[in-house]
Amino acid sequence: MSKNTVSARFRRVDVDEYDENKFVDEEDGAENQLGPDEAEVDSLIRQGNLMEALHAVLKNPPINTKNQNVKDRAEGLVLKVLSAFKSSDIEKGVQSLDKNGVDLLMKYIYKGFERPSENSSAVLLQWHEKALAAGGVGSIVRVLTARKTV
Amino acid sequence: MAYHSFLLEPISCHAWNKDRTQIALCPNNHDVHIYKKDGTKWTKIHELKEHNGQVTGIDWAPDSNRIVTCGADRNAYVWTLKEGSWKPTLVILRINRAARCVKWSPKENKFAVGSGSRLISICYFEQENDWWVCKHIKKPIRSTILSLDWHPNNVLLAAGSCDFKCRVFSAYIKEVEEKPGPTPWGSKMPFGEMLFESGGSGAVGQSSGGGGGWVHSVCFSHSGNRLAWTSHDSTVSVAEGGKTGTVTSLSSETLPLLCVTFITESSIVAAGHDCYPVLFVYDSAKGSLTFGGKLDVPKQAAQKGISARERFQNLDRRASETQSTEKDLNTLHKNSISQISVMEGGRNQCTKFCTTGMDGGMGIWDVKLSFALGKKITQLFKVMPSLNICG
Numbered sequence: 001m002s003k004n005t006v007s008a009r010f011r012r013v014d015v016d017e018y019d020e021n022k023f024v025d026e027e028d029g030a031e032n033q034l035g036p037d038e039a040e041v042d043s044l045i046r047q048g049n050l051m052e053a054l055h056a057v058l059k060n061p062p063i064n065t066k067n068q069n070v071k072d073r074a075e076g077l078v079l080k081v082l083s084a085f086k087s088s089d090i091e092k093g094v095q096s097l098d099k100n101g102v103d104l105l106m107k108y109i110y111k112g113f114e115r116p117s118e119n120s121s122a123v124l125l126q127w128h129e130k131a132l133a134a135g136g137v138g139s140i141v142r143v144l145t146a147r148k149t150v
Numbered sequence: 151m152a153y154h155s156f157l158l159e160p161i162s163c164h165a166w167n168k169d170r171t172q173i174a175l176c177p178n179n180h181d182v183h184i185y186k187k188d189g190t191k192w193t194k195i196h197e198l199k200e201h202n203g204q205v206t207g208i209d210w211a212p213d214s215n216r217i218v219t220c221g222a223d224r225n226a227y228v229w230t231l232k233e234g235s236w237k238p239t240l241v242i243l244r245i246n247r248a249a250r251c252v253k254w255s256p257k258e259n260k261f262a263v264g265s266g267s268r269l270i271s272i273c274y275f276e277q278e279n280d281w282w283v284c285k286h287i288k289k290p291i292r293s294t295i296l297s298l299d300w301h302p303n304n305v306l307l308a309a310g311s312c313d314f315k316c317r318v319f320s321a322y323i324k325e326v327e328e329k330p331g332p333t334p335w336g337s338k339m340p341f342g343e344m345l346f347e348s349g350g351s352g353a354v355g356q357s358s359g360g361g362g363g364w365v366h367s368v369c370f371s372h373s374g375n376r377l378a379w380t381s382h383d384s385t386v387s388v389a390e391g392g393k394t395g396t397v398t399s400l401s402s403e404t405l406p407l408l409c410v411t412f413i414t415e416s417s418i419v420a421a422g423h424d425c426y427p428v429l430f431v432y433d434s435a436k437g438s439l440t441f442g443g444k445l446d447v448p449k450q451a452a453q454k455g456i457s458a459r460e461r462f463q464n465l466d467r468r469a470s471e472t473q474s475t476e477k478d479l480n481t482l483h484k485n486s487i488s489q490i491s492v493m494e495g496g497r498n499q500c501t502k503f504c505t506t507g508m509d510g511g512m513g514i515w516d517v518k519l520s521f522a523l524g525k526k527i528t529q530l531f532k533v534m535p536s537l538n539i540c541g
Contacts, residue, residue, distance in 0.1 A: 021268070023292055023313065099401060136403025138384035145363040145383040147314070 025147055035062040035074035045084050054093050057081045058104050063148045071150060078108045083123045094130040102135040103142050107150050110143050153482050154192060156185070157510035162205060163489055164506045168212035170493050174198075175506065176205035182219055184236075200227055200238045207252035207263070214258045220249035226263050226273070228282065241282040243271045251297050257304045259326045264295030270309055272321045272341075287319050287342045297367045301374040305330040305339055308377055310365030316379040316387070318346035334375050334391030348379070348389065348397060363406065366422070371412045372498035376432070378418050380407040386420055388432045388439055400430065400439040409490040413500035413517060417442065421487035421505055427515065445515065446481050485509035 016022060036057045044053035057078050062070045085093055097105060109131060112124045131139065143149070157177045164175040172195070174184045182205055184196040203222030210217050217236065220226040224245050227238040243249060247266030254261045260274040263284075268291050273284040293312035300307055300321075307321045320339035322330060336345040348365075363382030370377055377389045384406050387399040407422035416434070421427040429442035485508035493514065495501040505513045 137405055138403040141384040141406060147362045
């Protein structure tokens, strides 16, 4: 055997980094995207105004930011609002959203599926059913093809 | 309306001759088969064997009766009919990846080939050397070109690419044509100049500016002032050239659409993974693109009484009491539709269009356009099996 097979360090080199034709996404700036306003959303949940809370939490989605904390916080907040809804009100909640809102909701739902906690999957599945009825498979396709997501 | 099942394999691509009596198609292999219409039957009359890889694009020039094919073997051939058989001429494309799509220009003096080499080859015939040469459009394309369409002025070319963008380039070749006049897309058109680029960062909340998916298909309208494209994120968009160039998009609820064509200056038919063609209506005054309806065979009438025995059998087999469920394909095509072409009427008053797909079948659809004076397009009647548009 030749000498250079002794070390396996070359296997850790990521050749794609050195490819000069590598596709890099455009940067979109937006370092100041902070995600939905926690205080506002919390107060609306406490007041029991869940429709407003839903609209508030879907504002300012942290799509372009690279800060993972902001994204996690936003996801947690959305999950709080979605769990606070009664099952019978979910459909009304979805109906009150416009097309972009349904797409964004679908993005958060799939993000929530990625890291399931105690009860989250059951709640998310109920929301998924209603969001699918409103947005169709097209909204799921947009979640899968989005380059920058929540 | 007619449906003919050619093969069990997907039809990779197809092209019609001028009088629509012959169709050239690739049966998912290295060859091109030409079929001729014989009453209601189709008989194979030619087999064009030259490519070493799958044929990915075919285009048939109506007036000069030449066929250009491009394939995964990185080659393109121009075929001419000599003494009853088709003779190929190799075109050196100078690409190092597969060719993906090919289109003759309207005047048929050049053709464009899109490839995985992240460039477009514009090929024209050089008389002195008696062969085809090509020029490349490279910047700023960053991924495979999936679809091409020429503007009626023979110079501008729209290209849809896997880098999520739809662009309009100038393919002006001074050796074969005069300088073009100004168009709504721009007035200075040196070769390779990019005159339009759609958005494409896929940000949510943007109703204008493309989307975040591969651009599968592009199409200019008959006048060339409008450009439609479909993207893999289930959107269809229309751009209007001009100083106030606008882009209108519609996020559809269906699976992604793979092919699109204009049938009037304001209506678009597209088809894709949902296996049926869909109509979209563009209103430039309101800047809106709306879903116009699904074009397909009507659903079968509801079941007549089912016996108790059948009910239990259905429950046993499919956990549902009825014969057919939502999941059954009631569409003409049984698999994704990959290409759509206008057969009669041109892109401004199309009366017939043809779709081919992965099920190896070809559907021919009739469109009835009735233009009532002054009436806006408010309703679409689907008279089986044609489509009525009042507008």
